[in-house]
Amino acid sequence: MYRYDEYDHQMLADRVQQFRDQTDRFIDGKLSDTEFLPLRLQNGLYIQRLAPMLRIAVPYGMLSSTQLRKLAFIARNYDKGYGHFTTRQNIQFNWPELEDVPDILAHLAEVEMHAIQTSGNCIRNTTTDQFAGVARDETEDSRAWCEIIRQWSTFHPEFAYLPRKFKIAVCGTAIDQAATQVHDIGIYIVKNASGETGFRILAGGGLGRTPVIGEEIFPFIETPQLLTALEAILRVYNREGRRDNKYKARIKILVKETGVEEFQRKVLKEWEQLKETDLILTDAEIARCKGFFHDPAYVALQDEPAELISRLQQDALFASWYERNVSPHKQAGYAIVSVAFKETGVAPGDVTDVQLEKLADLAEEFSFGEIRISHRQNVILADVQQNQLHALYQQLKFQSLHSHNLSQLTDVICCPGGDFCALANAKSIPIAESIQRRFTDQAELDDIGDLAVNISGCMNACGHHHVGNIGILGVDKKGEEFYQVSLGGSSKNSASLGKIIGPAFAQEEIPEVVSKIVSVYKSQRATDETFIDTYRRIGMDPFKEAVYVKAD
Amino acid sequence: MSRLIKNGQLESDRWTVLKEATDPEVLKVIPGKNLIVPMQFWRDYQSELQDYAGEIAIWLDSSQNVNDIGPGLHELPLVALNFPVFSDGRSYTNARELREHLGFKGEVRAIGDVLRDQIFYMSRCGFDAFEIRHDQDAEACIGAFNDFHNTYASTVLEPTPLFRRR
Numbered sequence: 001m002y003r004y005d006e007y008d009h010q011m012l013a014d015r016v017q018q019f020r021d022q023t024d025r026f027i028d029g030k031l032s033d034t035e036f037l038p039l040r041l042q043n044g045l046y047i048q049r050l051a052p053m054l055r056i057a058v059p060y061g062m063l064s065s066t067q068l069r070k071l072a073f074i075a076r077n078y079d080k081g082y083g084h085f086t087t088r089q090n091i092q093f094n095w096p097e098l099e100d101v102p103d104i105l106a107h108l109a110e111v112e113m114h115a116i117q118t119s120g121n122c123i124r125n126t127t128t129d130q131f132a133g134v135a136r137d138e139t140e141d142s143r144a145w146c147e148i149i150r151q152w153s154t155f156h157p158e159f160a161y162l163p164r165k166f167k168i169a170v171c172g173t174a175i176d177q178a179a180t181q182v183h184d185i186g187i188y189i190v191k192n193a194s195g196e197t198g199f200r201i202l203a204g205g206g207l208g209r210t211p212v213i214g215e216e217i218f219p220f221i222e223t224p225q226l227l228t229a230l231e232a233i234l235r236v237y238n239r240e241g242r243r244d245n246k247y248k249a250r251i252k253i254l255v256k257e258t259g260v261e262e263f264q265r266k267v268l269k270e271w272e273q274l275k276e277t278d279l280i281l282t283d284a285e286i287a288r289c290k291g292f293f294h295d296p297a298y299v300a301l302q303d304e305p306a307e308l309i310s311r312l313q314q315d316a317l318f319a320s321w322y323e324r325n326v327s328p329h330k331q332a333g334y335a336i337v338s339v340a341f342k343e344t345g346v347a348p349g350d351v352t353d354v355q356l357e358k359l360a361d362l363a364e365e366f367s368f369g370e371i372r373i374s375h376r377q378n379v380i381l382a383d384v385q386q387n388q389l390h391a392l393y394q395q396l397k398f399q400s401l402h403s404h405n406l407s408q409l410t411d412v413i414c415c416p417g418g419d420f421c422a423l424a425n426a427k428s429i430p431i432a433e434s435i436q437r438r439f440t441d442q443a444e445l446d447d448i449g450d451l452a453v454n455i456s457g458c459m460n461a462c463g464h465h466h467v468g469n470i471g472i473l474g475v476d477k478k479g480e481e482f483y484q485v486s487l488g489g490s491s492k493n494s495a496s497l498g499k500i501i502g503p504a505f506a507q508e509e510i511p512e513v514v515s516k517i518v519s520v521y522k523s524q525r526a527t528d529e530t531f532i533d534t535y536r537r538i539g540m541d542p543f544k545e546a547v548y549v550k551a552d
Numbered sequence: 553m554s555r556l557i558k559n560g561q562l563e564s565d566r567w568t569v570l571k572e573a574t575d576p577e578v579l580k581v582i583p584g585k586n587l588i589v590p591m592q593f594w595r596d597y598q599s600e601l602q603d604y605a606g607e608i609a610i611w612l613d614s615s616q617n618v619n620d621i622g623p624g625l626h627e628l629p630l631v632a633l634n635f636p637v638f639s640d641g642r643s644y645t646n647a648r649e650l651r652e653h654l655g656f657k658g659e660v661r662a663i664g665d666v667l668r669d670q671i672f673y674m675s676r677c678g679f680d681a682f683e684i685r686h687d688q689d690a691e692a693c694i695g696a697f698n699d700f701h702n703t704y705a706s707t708v709l710e711p712t713p714l715f716r717r718r
Contacts (some may be wrong), residue, residue, distance in 0.1 A: 007702055007714060014700045022669060031669075038639055039669055121639075151704040151715070157676035158648055158705075161641025227713075238645050239617065273653050278712050285715040 001062050001370060002147045002292045004112045011155065012109045015116060019043045020102035027099060042122055042160065044092075044115025045101055046422070053420065054093045054101060055118040056108060060128045060146040060170075061089035061373040061380075068360035068371065070111045075353040078104050083356070085341060085349040085377045087413055087464055088167070089127050090118055094420055116154055121162045121249075123153035123234070128170045129177045130338075130374035133293055134382045136330050140189045140197055142172035144289040145226065148281065152227050159234050163241035164249035166234070167206075179375060179491035181205050182467060184251045185233060186214045187226075198222050203233050204255030204263070207461035211497045212252040215260045217267055224281040231279060232271035236263070296368040296383055301333020304386065311390040318393050320446065321404040326389060335386050337367075339379040339396060340403045340411055344436040347429040348414040349377035358399050366392050375464075376413055376452075378406065409451045409518070410436045413464055417457030417474065418481070424457035426474025426481035431455050431510055438511035448518055451531045454489070467491035469532045470517060471498040472510065483510055487517065487543055488535045501544055516546045555690055557671075558659075558681040560697060562690050565683070569611060569632065569663060576600040588632050588661075591616060598624075611663060614642040618650045628658055633679070635664035644677045651678035651708045671696035678708035 004012070019039070026036040040047075044055040056071070063071075071091060075083050078100050079093045086092055096104060108114055117124055126146045133141040149168060153159070159166075171180040172189040180186035186202040198220045205214025221229050233251075240258070242248045255263045312319045327336040339359075342348050351359075359379060363371045366388055367381040374380055384392055396402040405411045412435060415421065417428030432455055439445055454468025465471035471486040482504035489498030505513055518531075520543050525534045535543070556565040569588045570578070576597045579587075586607040594601060594610045601608050609630035612618060618631070625631075631650060633643040643662070650656045661681040662674050668688055675697055684693050706713040 005718070007718065010701050011704070018699050035638070035667060035669070121641075148715075152713075153705075155673075155700065155703050156705045157673035157703065157707055158644045159641070160673055161639050161644070161670075163641075235645055239642055243640060243642075277706070278716055279706055282716060285718075288715075288718070 001064060001143075002059070002112075002289070008112070009109075012112075012114055015043075015114065015155075016102060016105045016109055019105060023098065023102050038120050038161070040101075041120030042117055043101070043105065044118035045098070046119060047098075051095045052098050052101070054096050054104065054115060055086065056091050056093070056113060056115045057118045057125045058090050058113075058373055059125060059150050060132065060143050061130055061375075062143070063371050063373070064111075065360035065363045065369045065371075067111045067113055068356050068363070070107060070113070072353040072356035072360070074104055074107060075356060082350055082352045084347070084416065085351060085373050085379070087349075087375050087377060087415065087462055088125060089130070089373045089375055090125060091351075091373070094416070119165070121164050121166075122160050123156065123162075123166045123168065126150055126153070126168045126170060127178055127183075127375060129173050130372045130380045131177060131327065131336055131382070132172060133295075134329050134331070134334075134336055135173045135175075136328050137174035138172050138330070139174070139191060140172045141290070141293050142170040142189060143293045144286070145172075145187070145189070146170050147289050147292065148226065148285070149230065152230070159238055162234075162238055163243045164246065164251075166237070166251065168230070174493075176491070176493045176495075177374070179464065179467060179495075181213045181495040182207050182211065182464075182491065183214065185230065190220065192220050196222070199226060199229070201229055201233075203267075204252040204260075206250050206252040207464060207466050208250065209247055209459045209461075210250075210252060211461070211466040212256070213495055213497070214252075215255055215263075217264050223286065224283075225275060226281060227279045228271060228274040228277065232267045232274055235270050236266045240266075295331070298331045298334065298383070299385070301385060301387070303332050305333065307387040308389060315390070318390055320442070321393055321402055322389065324404040324406045324408070324446075329383070331383075333386055335384050335389060337381040337384050337389070337392060338374070338406050339381065339401050340406045341378050341401070342405060342411045342436070343400060343403060344410070344440070345433060347416070347419075348412050348432050351379075355399060355401070358395075358401075362392065362395060365395075376407075376411065378411070404442070405445055407450045407452070408445045409439050409448055409453055409514075410445060411453075412436065413452070413454040413468065415456050415462035417455075417463075421457060421462075423460055424474065425459075425476035426457050426483065427507075428455045428457040428463060428472075428474055431472060431474075431483065431507065434507075434511045435514055438515060448522070449530055451518075452490070453514070464491065465489070466497045467495065468498060469535070470514060475504055477504070481507060483507065485510075485513060485517075485547075487540060488532070490532055499540060501540065502548055513547055517543050520546045554683050555686075555688075556661075556681060556683050557690065557693055560694060562694075567607075567609065567630065569683075579604050588630065588663075591621060594624075595622070609659075611661075612643075612646060614640045614646070616646075618646045618654060621654075625654060625656060626658075628656075630659040630661060630681075631656060632661040632663045632683075635662060635666055635670075638665040638667050638670055644673065647674070647678040648708060652711075668693045668696050672699040676703060676707035676709055 025031040169183040201218040202214030372380040412432040414432040418424040456463035456465040457474040467489040486498030611632035
């Protein structure tokens with residue numbers, strides 16, 4: 001992974017010092033709430049319902065064992081012993097004290113971590129596929145490009161006060177696991193007709209109040225022009241994005257109101273002025289960044305070793321975990337393991353200090369000392385030898401981290417919701433739990449197969465409800481919490497936004513509603529057809545009928 | 553009395569900002585000053601301004617675009633860019649375009665809601681004069697130039713991005 005040099009360390013130290021001074025001035029009453037607000041947000045600090053919340057950046061989701069242990073230390077000393085993996089591959093703490101935050105940031109800086117630009121109206125942490133660098137279907141490892149974007153966007157003086165937040169995702173694999181098309185900017189690493197690598201760049205995608213799939217702005221741009229293209233888009237957005245209404249301030253509204261062609265024309269006009277500047281990436285810089293993401297020291301091994309085959313035959317539970325949680329690796333004899341953090345009764349994405357330390361140990365023992373966080377709030381061990389999968393499984397079992405509901409109905413994406421978040425209209429964690437309690441039979445879950453359930457506690461859509469196969473959105477109706485259900489969303493390559501099935505439901509109705517939806521799927525599906533495919537074939541009506549039919 | 557930071561120190565300000573001006577009669581009421589007038593006023597009353605006894609500069613609000621200044625820009629000694637509220641980031645883009653695309657060499661002044669905690673980024677975008685808000689601590693504002701030893705992105709002060717200097 002990327003390692004800091006003296007420049008990175010110096011800038012981070014400067015940032016911690018700057019925020020310490022700003023926090024002191026705020027506490028002394030020399031800085032007003034309004035003036036402190038964007039400063040603390042750009043250091044990841046929200047003031048929430050119960051306490052401040054600190055969101056720490058995990059660039060493209062990668063963490064080393066050393067960093068995991070530092071996060072465990074922070075969870076134990078500054079929080080109530082746990083943290084929370086977010087839907088944007090970050091980690092957040094829900095209980096720090098404001099006056100401790102500069103110290104926490106100093107601790108993080110020791111392990112090359114920070115909370116810079118994890119919130120606020122600026123360019124946020126760039127996300128990517130959690131399988132980057134190890135996936136079999138990869139065009140190119142996206143992580144070096146994410147790092148290049150991270151550095152360009154960090155402390156970018158022109159874009160610190162944008163109309164609204166700005167999120168960039170990069171996808172280098174054939175199967176999009178990064179929800180790239182619903183980002184403010186989505187970047188696909190592609191090859192052109194003559195086999196050269198470049199980028200296809202979309203802009204104006206997003207979730208939130210007005211979900212939109214991004215529009216193509218650059219069909220193909222050469223790799224050295226990555227930052228000039230991004231700067232051109234950002235500049236048009238910074239100048240012209242709406243600032244009169246925060247609900248219309250995202251770039252997706254600007255693209256829509258301007259019209260794609262006109263927006264593109266404006267971007268290209270800016271780009272003309274930038275495309276011959278020093279912002280063009282040098283071969284040396286591209287090589288330097290790629291150098292941080294070289295393959296680890298793989299051993300020469302065979303796929304499907306005898307050790308693995310016999311374990312799979314002997315241990316049915318292991319076999320079923322293997323089926324769901326293990327993905328093919330580009331390197332023979334290795335596998336990618338996804339660890340589901342969706343234990344029933346625990347908020348999706350929550351992780352304790354002990355688990356963080358255990359993950360650090362497991363990463364060191366099995367996966368070159370690194371893990372990744374996925375946008376589905378799970379953890380990936382990316383480089384596990386196949387002949388050690390069973391040993392790893394045993395250890396995960398010991399930590400109750402061996403559940404094999406990955407990508408299944410109970411692998412719910414869920415925002416913190418009304419239990420923690422000041423913006424929420426409704427709770428979301430209890431909804432996730434009520435669904436998990438309804439579907440406890442693993443055989444039934446296996447039978448249902450892939451089904452993405454995404455829950456958000458408000459329109460801001462942190463739980464990505466629009467792109468859930470089943471999406472659930474908490475709404476407030478005259479002070480009461482209701483839940484709107486949508487079907488048919490997907491964040492994969494054939495991305496689509498869910499459609500609302502009908503009037504909203506009370507909290508206690510949700511498990512039954514989900515059951516009915518699943519029953520329709522089970523009765524209507526063709527062989528090997530997933531939920532989303534069945535929905536796309538038969539449409540909304542059969543589901544609607546089943547859900548709203550009155551009991552006699 | 554406004555306070556101006558320029559060249560890293562407090563300086564006395566020889567300019568007066570004309571916040572609102574639509575009628576050239578105003579020039580007769582305040583003769584002999586050095587005026588920073590609204591861009592539109594400057595475009596509409598070129599001849600009246602020619603006759604004015606005193607220097608003339610212009611200011612743009614954040615919703616205006618420096619690319620619309622047009623001919624005459626390079627004769628101006630100063631262009632001021634307004635921050636109606638500190639969290640409105642449009643003037644950063646205007647400052648950079650003024651310096652990098654239009655090659656403006658005169659003073660680029662930040663006016664309006666100019667606060668200590670934004671001065672570092674402003675200076676990187678090409679502002680070289682800062683009319684700080686009345687309640688700001690001038691010493692602290694001067695300190696802001698040193699908030700960071702470096703930046704990753706290319707800026708007006710350091711056009712070569714860090715990746716070309718490493």
